[in-house]
Structure formats: C-alpha cells, structure tokens
Amino acid sequence: MFKEGDYILIVYGDKRFLKRLSKGFSLNVKDAVLKFEDVVGKEEGSKVGDFYLFRPTVEEIILYGFKRKTQIIYPKDAFYIAYTLGLDKSKRVLEFGTGSGALTTVLSLLGGEVWTFEASENFYKLALSNWEAxxxxxxxxxFNxxxxxxxxxxxxxxAAFVDVREPWHYLEKLHxxxxxxxxxxxxxxxxxxxSTLLxxxxxLFSDVTVLEILHRYYKTNPDRLxxxxxxVAHTGYLIFCRKIT
Structure with a gap:
C-alpha cells in the first residue's frame, strides 16, 4: 500500500504526474482534486475519482521525475544502448558525459560495475541529486x-558509452x-x-553501425485508432562499434 514518502505515478486521462506523497500533498487537474488522505493506504492500481494510482517504472522516473539542464538520453535510446552493448551483471561499464544521469541509471540496473565521468560540475551535481532523490x-x-x-x-x-560533443578526441584513450x-x-x-567520428x-574500431530510433504512440480509442x-522522433544518432587490435 502507498505510504508517506513514496513516489506515485498518477494518471488522469492522458496526463501523467510523478509526485512524492507527503503531508499536505494536493493535486488539482481541471475540477478534480487528489489529496494526501485520498492516497495513503491505497493499493497500486487503485482509482480515486478519475485518478489512477501506480508505482513508477524506471522509464517513468526518468521521463517525469529527473531534473535536467540539457537533453537527456531518452529511455527509448537508453534501453536499446544497454541491450546492444551486451550488458549483464558480470560486465564493467564505462560512461563519460554523465549529464543528468539518465543513461547511468539504466546501465547500473542492467550492467554490473558502472564508472561514469562528467567534466561539468553543474551536470555532475544534478546527476547526484537525481539519483539521491x-x-x-x-x-x-x-567522478567529476x-x-x-x-x-x-x-x-x-x-563496454563503454560516450556522450560528449567531440568524442574523436578521446578515441585513443578509450581504445x-x-x-x-x-x-x-x-x-x-x-x-x-x-561523419567526423566515422x-x-x-x-581503432570496426563493425560500425549508425542508426536512430523513432518512437510513435497511438491514440487508444478502439473506435478511432x-x-x-x-x-518523439529524432533525439540523436547512435553509433556502435567494436575494438580491434
């Protein structure tokens, strides 16, 4: 059951809200109101008025909960990245260009030991704040x-993933x-x-592929699908390769 301090995904029609349940909590949508006492003690999947209550997935935490100062690596890309890198709990993974920490979150859940480097102090502190929350x-x-x-x-x-502006400067050390x-x-x-990266x-690297992932949702009205x-169309180009000797 939901208790004080829990994060809750609240669904109202086609709107989604990620909120932390604390005393004094109140959510107003149009003429509908959801209050702290309406939620505490309810089970996941409960309906209160026109609100539905769920526990958020990692994808929803990243999309609706993470603070950001630049574009994040979206879950549609992040989970594919982890899959393509072949991650499991036995793998030690390198990341540099931590940003808001969205991809790091996915890598840490699916991989083993994760090392991440961020040169910007502002971005580094933001990532730490997101993870702690x-x-x-x-x-x-x-590492900052x-x-x-x-x-x-x-x-x-x-394995490694790189999200910096000019990654070609790092290739020899990465190799x-x-x-x-x-x-x-x-x-x-x-x-x-x-083109410059290729x-x-x-x-240094071979078996190179370049792709982008397009993500299109559908309206869920069965009579007018x-x-x-x-x-969410172009968010970035993904380039994958393997180290050669």
Missing part, C-alpha cells in the same frame, strides 16, 4: 572530471581501456559529427 545508482563509481584526466588500467572495461573486442557506443545529434574510428499528433 529516487534512491538510484548507489553502487555507481562517479574529464575522462582524459582519469588514470585507468588498460583493457579494464567490458586502451577497453578489453579486446569490447563494444562501444556514442550519441551524437548531427550528421556532420557522425573517419576517426578507422584503425490512429497515431498521436506528435511523436
């Missing part, structure tokens, strides 16, 4: 420094810290950045 990434090794400054063993990581044949991924927003990957008027 939702009790996430407790085992992640996080540029990856180039890190002293790391060679062939230390099983050194990855194990032989390890998978590596990148996120870039523009085609000219992708040129610089030669001789059709796509939503808007969709």
């Amino acid at each position: 939702f009790g996430l990434c407790k085992e992640v090794k996080h 420094m540029d990856f180039m400054q890190a002293e790391l063993e060679e062939e230390f990581f099983d 050194k810290v990855l194990k032989k044949g390890a998978r590596c991924g990148f996120l870039l927003p523009t085609t000219n950045q992708v 040129k610089n990957l030669q001789g 059709r796509p939503e008027d808007r969709m």
Whole structure:
C-alpha cells in the first residue's frame, strides 16, 4: 500500500504526474482534486475519482521525475544502448558525459560495475541529486572530471558509452581501456559529427553501425485508432562499434 514518502505515478486521462506523497500533498487537474488522505493506504492500481494510482517504472522516473539542464538520453535510446552493448551483471561499464544521469541509471540496473565521468560540475551535481532523490545508482563509481584526466588500467572495461560533443578526441584513450573486442557506443545529434567520428574510428574500431530510433504512440480509442499528433522522433544518432587490435 502507498505510504508517506513514496513516489506515485498518477494518471488522469492522458496526463501523467510523478509526485512524492507527503503531508499536505494536493493535486488539482481541471475540477478534480487528489489529496494526501485520498492516497495513503491505497493499493497500486487503485482509482480515486478519475485518478489512477501506480508505482513508477524506471522509464517513468526518468521521463517525469529527473531534473535536467540539457537533453537527456531518452529511455527509448537508453534501453536499446544497454541491450546492444551486451550488458549483464558480470560486465564493467564505462560512461563519460554523465549529464543528468539518465543513461547511468539504466546501465547500473542492467550492467554490473558502472564508472561514469562528467567534466561539468553543474551536470555532475544534478546527476547526484537525481539519483539521491529516487534512491538510484548507489553502487555507481562517479567522478567529476574529464575522462582524459582519469588514470585507468588498460583493457579494464567490458563496454563503454560516450556522450560528449567531440568524442574523436578521446578515441585513443578509450581504445586502451577497453578489453579486446569490447563494444562501444556514442550519441551524437548531427550528421556532420557522425561523419567526423566515422573517419576517426578507422584503425581503432570496426563493425560500425549508425542508426536512430523513432518512437510513435497511438491514440487508444478502439473506435478511432490512429497515431498521436506528435511523436518523439529524432533525439540523436547512435553509433556502435567494436575494438580491434
């Protein structure tokens, strides 16, 4: 049952709200009101008036709960990244370009040991704040420094993901810290950045793929089933490759 301090996903029609249940809590939507005493003690899936009460998934926490100062890696990309990198609990994963910590959250849930580096102090503190708020990434090794400054063993990581503006500057060091044949991924927003990266990957990485993931929802009226008027289309280009020797 829901208790004080819990995070709750509240669904009202096509609207979703992620709220923490605390005394004095109140949510007003149009003429409907949901209060603290309406929620405490209710079971997941309960209906109160026109509100439905659920426990949020990791995807919903990232989309509706994480604070951000720049575009996050959306769950539609993040879970695919983890899958393509071949993560499991035996894998040690490198990430640099932590940002708001959204991808780190997914990597930590699906992978083993996660090391993440963020050069910006503002972004670093934001990621820590997001994780602390939702009790996430407790085992992640996080560093407020540029990856180039890190002293790391060679062939230390099983996989890596990079989300920085000019990743080609980091490729030689990245190559050194990855194990032989390890998978590596990148996120870039523009085609000219992708072209520059592809040129610089030669001789260090192979088995290269480039893709983007489009995500379209449908209206759930069974009598008028059709796509939503808007969709999350291009969020970034994903580039994957493997280390060669």
